[in-house]
Amino acid sequence: MRTWGSVLILVVCALLLGGCWDRTEINDLAIITAAAVDKAEESEIVLSIQVFIPRAVGGPGLGGPTGSSERALTTILSAKGENIADAMSKVQSKLPRKIFWGHCKVYLFGEAVAKDGIAGHIDFLVRHPEPRNRAYLYVSKGKAGEHLGNNSLLERSTAEALRELASLHLGMAVTLIDFRNMLNGESRAVVLPYIEAGSKLEKPAQIQENTLLLGSAIFRKDKMIGVLSTKATRGLLWLRDEIIRASISVQIPAGQGRVSVMPIRGKTKLIPAIEDGKWSILVKIEAEGDIVENGTKLDMMEMSSNALVQKAVEDDVRSRIELALYHLQKELNADVTNFAAAFHRKYPQKWHEAKQNWDKIYPQIEVSTQIHITVRRPGLVTDSVGHPGSHDKRK
Template sequence: MKRVVSVLLLIAIMSTALAGCWSRRELDTLAIVSAMGIDKSEEEGKYSIAYQIIQPNELKGSSSPDSSSASSKGVWVLTSTGYTLMDAARKATMQSDRRLFFPQNKVIVIGEELARQGIGPLLDFLNRDPEHRRLSWLLVAKGKAHDIISAKHEQENIPAQAIDNMIKSSTATSMAVKVNLNEFIKNLSTPGSDPVACRIEMIQDNEAKTHKMRLTGASVFKKDKLVGFLDQNETRGLNWILGKVVSGVILVKSPMDENKDVAIEIIRASSKIIPEILDDEIKITVEIEEEGNVAEDLSDIDFTSSEMLYELEKRKAQVIKNEIQAVLEKAQREWSVDIFGFGKAVRKKYPKKWKTLQTKWQDLLPEVDVEIKVKAKIRTSGLSTVSITGR
């Protein structure tokens, strides 16, 4: 008995000690991937993937912010091709002395061409592999994803960090969508909703003759296939409906002078989607409530007059309505995609009827009557009630 116990103990200790060789990985054997761009390869049926790999060595000296000279690069871009994502990732180790490490990956960019073919197969790996986080942002590049991955950013040593921050701070305009892998997969798999992803592209900077990356709205998917892009105003239209507008600026024509603008800052906004089914007629009411402050006035409005404020509120409501109309026109009427979650709303309110509607929702959607009700308010006019030149 004693011997059995001691032998068992020995095995246990040895197996514990040996375990050190299995799952351990020292930090300096890892290539930390910060962003990943997926494109169609020129070879048929292959993916071409660009990995943005952080180089801690290069970042070591630049702990102080002012030392980030143009020459120092914090990342290295590695390109690899393969028939699947896993295949490509493993083939990448042929060129890298370190093993690719994905959990810190913040950004996944998908090329336009590939997105139009459908990204469902890609998502399987990203969803199944334990190394991938579902909190990575999902973006669609207008053009090639590789360009985005290999682009530099002036402010950050790690461009992925810049994209991450850009997406996070897009709440300042509400003109981009914040979609991570988790949300994309959730919307893709929920009946009655279609996913969107953020849209990113390289924009020519005229003066510097260089290209800079910029978030330019949203990309719209039908199931897992890209059908088109929304521009920035349409994206805000989408965010109005989804209730995801946090802040931003609304430009309205001044009631005093139609050629001049008044900028109104959005303070808070909320939305409600109310579906109604009357005699098989589906009607959806979108109620938006918005509050804002006057931020900038180029004409000479007297804000002590309540009529002026009412007029401004009315105009503001109209701007919001127009933005919503624009996105509805494109997504609902033209592409027939339910990125607004109208189907989901119907399902919640009429679970029984939804069962019959679900299959033909695609075809019904363009015909659905959407009414938009906007309640826009102006709370204050900032620190001054009249403009400086007003009197």
């Protein structure tokens, strides 16, 4: 009886050993690290993909052959098609390996194709089983494919550089699943980071001269309708409660100079109200920060100096919010501020009755702000280094 039990166990184990019959070796894959979609003639698009070259990373030895760092780590392939699926099949015909989307970190869309609408392209990326939902999206000024061939100063590829840029949260950071959620949200308005044309970032001197992040691209439904500047984008980040890393430099007239404050934490609450048919919303912001630079004569240990800095920072944040709202409400009429969701949560019945007219209601909403910034720490010194005062205790 024990013998038959042992045989049965061996048979079951043998059946489990067949689990790798449909395996795909990594050597059989063409790994995409970034993809770009641009507009072509008539109704076609151009799909460009950045493919990783594994041989450029290592060699026979553990560290790879001498001079291997000079070899390209990626290669670019492009093809035209009616949509991404059509273009991808044509790119596949140029490669001996199966295209694999699972490691694609960023998707870029040219400005022209963004203005035509990108819902169909997003549908492919969320419907196909391989693309990552957490990959980042960008809109490029000019042609998006130009970015894929550029060299990054620090990273191995432009895909890695753009992924790192998004993780810094200096501007909007939008993933594939974020885009889908915004597109299916109450206002059906979308915002994506907007970057400089790749042709202006080809050489180190150009990278030094030009800024990669230009602001935000605003979409009504799936079509790009305008751009917010970097300053207005900062105001939008405060409104969306997405501000994470942002140095705020303000002029202090009483101190004859500028002070820079780095927020360490912040919270934005949207408090909607409907009274007598009038829609309004209160933007309440509570934040804390540290002084990272003092170019004034003020002693930051004094309460009066601290109060001057806090008031100046609050005014700066308020001006950025007002700038963002002016463009979004008066010019673009695109609710990427999450106002629709706030009214929906608090007034579900009234929202249900008025949601068809949201495009008319949103520009008329009165927005008031209540901003309180607390400066917690003045830094390692009290007085300005260039203007030592009577409270300077250094020896």
